Amino acid sequence: MSKQDGSDRQTTGIDVDDSTATMLHIDMDAFFASVELLDHPELAHLPVIVGHRSGRSVVTAANYVARKYGVNSAMPMAVALRRCPAAVVLEPHMSRYAEVSRQVMGIFADMTPLVEPLSIDEAFLDVAGARRLHGSPAEIAQKIRARVFAETGLTCSVGAASTKFVAKLASGRAKPDGLLVIPADDTIGFLHPLPVGALWGVGATTEQALLALGLRHVRDIAHASRETLERAVGVAGAQKLHDLSWGIDHRSINLEREEKSIGHEVTFEHDVTDVARLRSELLRQSDAVAAKLRGNGLVARTVVLKLRYADFSTVTRSRTLADPTNVGRRIYEEVAASFDVLAARGIRVRLIGVRAEQLGNGDGSGLGLWDDDDDWREAELAVDTVTARFGRGIVRPASQLGGGSAPKRDVHPFGTPDAGPASRPDQNRP
DSSP: OOTTTTTTTHHHHHHOOOTOOEOOOOOTTTTTHHHHHHHHHHHHHHEEEEEEOOTTOOOEEHHHHHHTTTTOOTHHHHHHHOOOOTTTEEOOOOOHHHHHHHHHHHOOOOOOOEEEEEEETEEEEGGGGGGHOOOHHHHHHHHHHHHHHHHSOOOOEEEEEEEEHHHHHHHHHOOSEEEEEEGGGGHHHHHHHHHHGGGOOOOOOHHHHHTTTTTOOOHHHSHHHHSHHHHHHHHHHHHHHHHHHHTTTOOOOOSOOOOOEEEEEEEEEEEEEOOHHHHHHHHHHEEEEEHHHHTTTEEEEEEEEEEETTSSOOOEEEEEEEEEEHHHHHHHHHHHHHHHHTTTOOOEEEEEEEEEEEEEEESSTTSSSSOTTTHHHHHHHHHHHHHHHHHHSSOOOOOOOSOOOOEEEEEOOTTTTTOBOOOOOOSOOO
């Protein structure tokens, strides 16, 4: 909904009634870039891009000056530098971002125990029970913004509303460094003029389907027949969009977030056509994903292969297992089977990744009576023991020994830089 460069910024006046706006969505402003600029304040007025300068890398983040040139996160670095040749490129420091994130989340928790982190730089807060101690929702939001700035030197934007959905939209409109309160009675007036792409879950494909039916604004969704919506998005999607278009969102703060996926992926410095090298990389990633599953006491029922070709087109192939697993060999065999079908056509691969989905408790209750992977599981558990004592990389499959096959740089859109669980599916982050 909001433009990435903040040009459509909207903030709250002093006379707004915030009594019903007890759900806050707080989003740090250009978080990665802003953290980097703490060490480089002399660059604050210049376009700054966070990422690796390699032409094969992607933009991790960009400050608001760079965004005015059309630079956004997840954009190929080569494209970003063509749009903004004068940009200053700074290397990312993920451990620093995590440290600052913990500090910011601690500030949120000081205001209310009802905090639901969504990612490293954003969270929902329910402040209904904090009003007696800290004031009205708008006052609480202002106190949080002031503390974040005083203690970290960073700014954040806050949306306050009666529902999660509207609060998140409001924080996007308030960027950067603003507060926008949407009282419950003003929800429809705020929502209905917005483009259909503002609705939660409406991506590019769904947006095109809605536009093809003449549904351009949220008000069009609100007044469309159920049959029309179902033609575009199916029965379940139609109900969801209809509810959101009228501001209906019954979700409360979730204090027990479940990880949805664990994955690894790499972008190669040069396109790779060597099938053996790609299979070796799949084995490495499968082992890493499995180790992360075991380390978190999880198993996965679905494994996903992701390939991005030289022309930037991307394909994914998923396979659902009869029994859930956390064995790297099983994960590898499944993604390798998908890979072999695609490789038979000839491929030039820019990026390759492995992801585990449909995660569950790894207590063994989901395993079959006869476990075909028992021997592999014992071997991999032994590797886990060695790794815990001596560090990762001491024990590797023979196929991964030798030089020249490792990609130049890892990227991890499925999770943290250490291949942790996914936290942010979308990339053009405000």
